[in-house]
Amino acid sequence: MTNIERLKAGFKVFREDYYSGHRHQFEDLKQGQRPRVMIISCSDSRVDPAILTNSGPGEIFTVRNVANLVPPYEETGGYHGVSAALEFAVCNLQVSNIIVLGHSQCGGIGALMADGVSGRDKFISNWMTIAEPARRQVNAELPSADIATRCRAAERAAVALSLDNLRTFPFVAERLLSGELTLHGWYFDLENGDLLEYQPETAMFQSIV
Ligand SMILES: [Zn+2]
Incomplete structure (x- = not known):
């Protein structure tokens, strides 16, 4: 077959x-459709939000891209795929939760941490510049850690960064203020089959299992 x-x-x-x-x-x-949750996850074949959350049709509105990144709000021309999906989910569907779902062994973050932004490809490097602040933060905090440790840290830092970027969208900020919308950062640990949740108070991730 x-x-x-x-x-x-x-x-x-x-x-x-x-x-x-x-x-x-x-x-x-x-x-x-009337999904109450939007999930922004990686295109990675091992990280399917519906399978991971045991969800059925109609339950989650999903955007998937390389390294589950949310770009900051900008009004320049261009094809803003994530921003368009975000606008539709928040303003039309009126979801009450947005989850940024990161994961371990992320190829996009791996490339970012190995090369920085190399510019050898047509699109990936430019896309990954969104996560450049996460790379710089991790390299400053863990200068002598091995590459695997820094990748795991960058995968998590990129989730927190995407949450920050979500807040730059006026229609998101407005609803966060009124309490109509809540943001969540999740991290799927492939090796251990664990799901970790971002704790904004401590900036740490904690297992939900
Ligand atoms: Zn990934």
């Missing part, structure tokens, strides 16, 4: 099992 055939066979299983078993739910979803 080819990879594509495997996926088509997978859809048939989904249709027979899940879709048939959740007929009423899909009847409701036909009218529209």
